[in-house]
Amino acid sequence: MNIALIGYGKMGHEIEQIAFSRGHKIISIIDVNNIADFDSPEFKSADVAIEFSTPDSAIENYRKCFAANVPVVAGTTGWLDHMDEVKKACAEGGQTFFYASNYSLGVNIFFAMNKYLARMMNNYPDYSVRMEETHHIHKLDAPSGTAITLAEGIIENIDRKESWNLETENSPKDIAIHCIREGEIPGIHEIIYESEVDTISIKHDSKNRKGLALGAVIAAEFAKGKKGFLTMNDMLNF
Ligand SMILES: NC(=O)c1ccc[n+]([C@@H]2O[C@H](COP(=O)([O-])OP(=O)(O)OC[C@H]3O[C@@H](n4cnc5c(N)ncnc54)[C@H](O)[C@@H]3O)[C@@H](O)[C@H]2O)c1
Structure with a gap:
């Protein structure tokens, strides 16, 4: 080609x-x-x-x-x-x-896991959900495109979530995305569900490009x- x-x-x-x-x-x-x-x-x-x-x-x-x-x-x-x-x-x-x-194939597997987990968590409103994404200091956009896709996967599947927001959870309908820019990190994304009794998280960490x-x-x-x-x-x- x-x-x-x-x-x-x-x-x-x-x-x-x-x-x-x-x-x-x-x-x-x-x-x-x-x-x-x-x-x-x-x-x-x-x-x-x-x-x-x-x-x-x-x-x-x-x-x-x-x-x-x-x-x-x-x-x-x-x-x-x-x-x-x-x-x-x-x-x-x-x-x-x-x-x-x-x-990346791994991230696309992670996208599918994210949607599956969100479907399960739809029935458990005691859990809050937030995201952390970490990238190298040269990255121009925030949140990352990957983080936006992950947020969309959650919004599609959790009725109590309607939008994403940077940093702070302004309303219970928002997913808070915390963006970190550090060193030469190719890309880390973590989805965190938290209740009073426990924390469930899924994470993808790229080793290189x-x-x-x-x-x-x-x-x-x-x-x-x-x-x-x-x-x-x-x-x-x-
Ligand atoms: N979709 C994905 O899987 C994926 C993966 C990695 C990076 N990205 C995105 O891809 C983009 C590039 O990432 P990178 O790490 O290679 O960045 P980079 O900064 O290393 O490279 C960007 C290149 O684009 C050039 N450029 C600037 N203006 C241009 C123009 N008008 N026409 C053509 N080239 C121009 C720059 O000179 C530079 O060489 C970023 O937006 C990044 O977020 C997406």
């Missing part, structure tokens, strides 16, 4: 290695200093673009991919205000867009030849 990389930072470099190891070619690499390459024949001929850039630049990059009819595997977080525009480009403009707030990069390349292989808006649920069938 011919892959274009958009954003050549920590994830872009990791994805390049995994893509090579799976026999793919990287035919275009676009970062902040060569944005004009979106108009290059190499970029336009890519089977798929894998995009891990910054929250502020992501939507403009997606628009450029759509203009070139190049399918997108999107990893950047913190741009979700524009989700309606992206879904419209897929539904009405025939584009292909794969989005996951987290591409390899699982994320592998998941993004497998998503690119999955997206090739497909149309529409795709997610990990389409790929993993959990």
